[in-house]
Amino acid sequence: MNILPLYAAPQFAEQVIDWIWQAFGDGLPREFFQSVIDHSQTPGALPLTFIAVEGEQLLGTVGLWRCDLISRQDLYPWLAALYVDEAARGKGLAGLLQEHVIAFAAQAGYSELHLWSACRDFYERYGWRYIGDGLEYPNKTVHLYRYSLCPSAGGTTE
Template sequence: MAILPLYQAPHYAEQVTDWLWQAFGEGLSREFFHSIVEHSQTPGALPLTFIALEGEQLLGTVGLWRCDLITRQDLFPWLAALYVDEAARGKGLAGQLQQHVIAYAAQSGYEELHLWSACRDFYERYGWQYIGDGLEYPNTRVHLYRYSLCASAGDATE
C-alpha cells in the first residue's frame, strides 16, 4: 500500500471528487467538491490531497487544508476530508492516512493540526485532543480536535 499526493496520480481525481461529494456533500454540489480536489494538487502548497493505493486500487483519501471550518479560521492547518472506501474499512487505513498527514505537516514546520468531526470517540484513539465544540455552516454543532506536532508533545513535565 502506498500513500501519495494526488498530483502524482491525477487520474484518480474524479473518484476522489465523487467520494467526497457522497460522504460530505449534503446540500452541496458535486462541482463544489470538484473545485476543492482540483485546487489541491499543487506540489508544496495548501490545500493538498493525498490518496492511498493498493496497486491500481484507490482505497482512501485525506486532505491537508488551510481551513475546514469557516467559523474557526483562526485555526490552521486542518486534516480534512478523510475517507476510506467501504471495502477497505476496518484495516487501519484511517489511522495510516492520518499519520501520513501528521508526518507531512510536521516536516513542513507546522506546530499543530486541527480537525472537526460530527462524532466523538474516533479521533481520540489516534492521539487527537478534543478542544471544544464549533459551528459548521449554517447551524450544526461539531467537535473540534487538535494534534500537537511539537517534539515535546506528550512528554511528562514537572
C-alpha cells in the same frame, strides 16, 4: 499499499471528488468538491490531497487544508475529508492516512493540526485532543480536535 499526493496520480481525481461529495456533501453541489480537489494538487502548497492506493485500486483519501471550518478560520492547518472506501475499512487505513498527514505537516514545520467531526470517540483513539464544539455552516454543531506536532508534546518537562 502506498500513500501519495493526488497530483502524482491524477487519474484518481474524479473518484476522490465523488467520494468526498457523497460523504460530506450535505446539499452542496459536486462542483464545490471538484473545485477543492482541483486546487489541492500543487506540490508544496496547501491545500493538498493524499490518496492511498494498492496497485490500480484507490483505497482512501485525506486532505491537508488551510481551512475546513469557516467559523474557525483562526485554526490552521486542518486534516480534512478523511475517507476510506467501504471495501478497505476495518484494516487500519484511516489511522495510516492520519499518520501520513501528521508526518507531512510536522516535516513542513507546523506545530499543530486541527479537524472537526460530527462524531465523538473516533479521533481520540489516534491521539487527537477534543478542544470544544464549533459551528458548521449554517447551524450544525461539530466537535473540534487538535493534534500537537511538537516533539515534546506529552513529554515530561523540568
